[in-house]
Amino acid sequence: MSRTLRVGILQFGSSPSKRANLEKIFLLIKKVEADIVVLPEYSMFTLSGRTPEEVYRESEDLEGPFVSEFKRFAKEFSTYVLVTLFEKARYPRVYNTVVVLSPREEVVAVYRKLHLFDSLGYRESEYVAPGNTPSKVFEVRSCRAAIAVCFDLRFPEIFRHYALQGAEVVFVPSAWYSGPLKEETLEFLARSRASENVYYIVVSNQFGPTFTGKSMVVDPLGVVLLDLGIGEKYAEYEVDVDYVYEARRVLPLLSLRREDVYSLRLNIDYS
Secondary structure (H helix, E strand, C coil): CCCEEEEEEEECCCCCCHHHHHHHHHHHCCCCCCCEEECCCCCCCCCCCCCHHHHHHHCECCCCHHHHHHHHHHHHHCCEEEEEEEEECCCCCEEEEEEEECCCCCEEEEEECCCCCCCCCCCHHHCECCCCCCCCCEEECCEEEEECCHHHHHCHHHHHHHHHCCCCEEEEEECCECCCCHHHHHHHHHHHHHHHHCCEEEEEECEECCEECCCEEECCCCCEEEECCCCCEEEEEEEECCHHHHHHHHCCCCCCCCCCCCCCCCCCCCC
């Protein structure tokens, strides 16, 4: 029998209020049958209209009340849950952090966003300190998973690292800003990262006036299996984890690499 993983994806628009966001999240997720529920980036609150000092004051530690709410959620629904938050770093900056919690209320994995969105007129680094380690590969119901966040999608190296570490699915909580062709960009990046590593990509995205929505599940050949489009919603989708290895038998990209003739070090100064 094939291994399967049922993934719950929440797509919603955060407000500046932590309490209002928690209420909306629990209102949208009324019933859970998923093995893991994935929340989008900025689920705690958005950065818009706040100073770095204000964001720091509202941020929490991993043992704080925001994460504690989702420990209870994980236990109540007997599911894993992937939570995003702003975690206190060195004043006045925070980490853009992802925590995976088990049904036993245990912390299974922690990932702090590596690649900050200092692009297209935004300066995430004014608020956020970058992490310094990739996600570990962790297990959810016998499926090996890893984490990237939003802008990380533009950096294929971290996704290749996860493939070489044995990941079968990568969860990508996002707050993908809207703009010309941004929905198309999100899709082709997710499909590229899935197809070049021959594993699943699951994107859970913010939706609202400044975010695109379009949360999705992409299979190991780059096919979009689920697209949530626009609007606030919660959906579940079951993926065949063993299909990763069927796909890799016909498309053995990882074993065909030529590490003997190329490296990934930057040898040109672009500054």
